[in-house]
Amino acid sequence: MIQGRNRKARGILMGVACGLAALLASSHASAADTQAERPFLGGFLQESRILYPLTIGQWVARDEHLYEQAEAGASVRYQHGDLRDRWIDVYFYPAGIVPDERVRAMAQGTVDGIRALPGNDGLPAGELETSQIALSGDKDRRPATLYSAGFVLARDGTRYASAMTLLAKDLYYIKGRYSGEEAAHTPEDLHAELKDFTVQLVRESRLYSTGDCWMPPPIVQVAAPDPKAAGALLDISGDGAAQAVGFADRVEAVDARSSQAVIAQFMAYSASGRWIAGCNPPEDMTPDVPEGMRELRFEYRLPEGDADGPTPRLGSPRSGVG
Template identity: 30%
Template sequence: MASGNVLRRTILAAALVVPVALPALAWAAQEAETTRFVREARQLEASPLQPGAQDMRRWLLNWTMETPDYQVIICPVLGLPETVDEETSIAPEILAQQMFGNLAYQITQGSDGDEVDRQLAGVESALKAYAVFLKADPALKIPGVDHLAALQKAGTLRAHVAAVLEEKCSGDAPRETLRLDADDAAPPVRGPFLGDFLRGTSVVYPMQVGQWHAVDERRYDDVLGGASIRFARPGDTSGWIDLYFYPVGLQEPAEQQTMAEGEREALLDARRELMASERDMSALQPLVVPVASLGAGGPARVDANALDFSYSSKGKAYSSVMIFAVDRMYAIKLRYSVEAATASRQQARREAEAFFRTMLSGVQVSSFGTCGRVPAADQLRLRAGCEGVDPLLPVVGEGQRELRFEYPAPHGAAAR
């Protein structure tokens, strides 16, 4: 699972202090970074073995180390072993998840509260990921973490965390500053997702969907962030649609559902303070989108999830919708916000669903890489959209635009 690296060698440090600061970015870009951090931290705790998990951990670790307005104190409450097997232990991943859960809590709840709350958030995040690892392979069991799971079930986990924090991580208790190199800290890449399995993708999308016109396109600095396209109606400033594409690889239906739930949790975290109540956000609801089959006998539908909610910002009330789907190895997410005076939640939901159905039936997503060697039956069943190992040249017609992603092989990893 993990290599012998700095992360593993620091597992039993009395306390690990990770100072992080928000980069000097524009507010919108800063919000996007923190929203992504929370989203991916939640996705990893719910699905730590998903395709691309190693790349997600690498990005989260980089962000944690490079960003000085937050401080993450990782107290040794997990009961991780002092030495671990280089190839099979999940201890480094569990420790990393503790960090991510702690920082995600600070981003969403603030850093001025009780340190016990922050510590507990990190531990609970690690326990969620641990449970998924064990379900996949019971041999990965770690007795110390099992003990914490039992304490959680008994309702005494918080008291235990508070006691350990008081004994080992407060006052004059020794502390160690965690210094990790991102490449050293992340699990080794064996047949990397980006740069090998997926070497490049072409997304050809329509510039107009009904009354909506594409007005802006944004690529995110990190390749896992993908890109987004903003659509607006000419002369109408009351609402906008943002459409996101980012790579996730081949996903089974259960994994897609887990990702959708992670997206909802991240959105709730980001908008909670702007909502009357978190109960105001609807549950995820299934949305079937008819599409063209990618081959004879393949599925002619994409199973998406949708939700709606209301929020207020700068004195205005808004109706908002999110739709999330995975198709052709990419997460495709729609966010629609419109002034409530223009459209109710129900109206916004209908508009968003109509847009998504039309858009998805017209967008072309085609990729190349070693994904082309996946058995044909699996490619067809999961709508892989992988057209082989070699680069491809799509046809971009009138009224269309191409988003092209190129994924070079990671440093030190040769594409095969």
């Protein structure tokens, strides 16, 4: 039986507990120490899997591109039916842990940058809008904040209506761009259409990562875990006695390699507020890909020696906080 001091965490985690039995305990340094010593890509994030839908309404994924620069991630182009002049470009690239105000600043910077391009001065540009996306699959999860705008831009003597969206979810940025000739489209229409598209994309996409961001508390083997000990968050009992007790900094278990210990480890990790959304154990890096979805794979490696080559951010001492 699972006894939790945190009912909310217990309800969320019961559904994933069975899938964690294969995760064996290991000791870890503190998150702060590890983040200070390890770079962002290749350290904090080492592998990522992104599952995205091949179709969203009448939009169909037609092209996919992984960029040479690791921090640039990948892009996916969606085409509207058979209309070759209507497409939406979606970009996935690593973010780390970023506050909403940082995402907003990036979105505003994109809009300001477009306004400042030669030929765009004085063209119509809407203000940055903020909206919330309730994420599917977890009613207790904080909604994602979406920033978006519609505007007019000029390129090669032609005026285009355009729109952009940006948000951060599960340690990644997701950005959308949509443009069409002003003669056939308005910024307001493209903006509304792109927002609807982005909401569905975000709700259907799945993002999994692992690395130093995955740092559950160590499991300590003890003869008789005490569920009433100070700081105990939850306990898992069997045969009339506690088999594992979870604390914020450790799990005490009769058998450190038992499924009860592993389940208590993950539950204590989340209940203590240490779990990072989107970061998972290495065992989760081979997710099933449902029909109608496609998988993007990222493997981030530490640079050799002191030279970072074409990817300077890989060697920087980032902590995962973008």
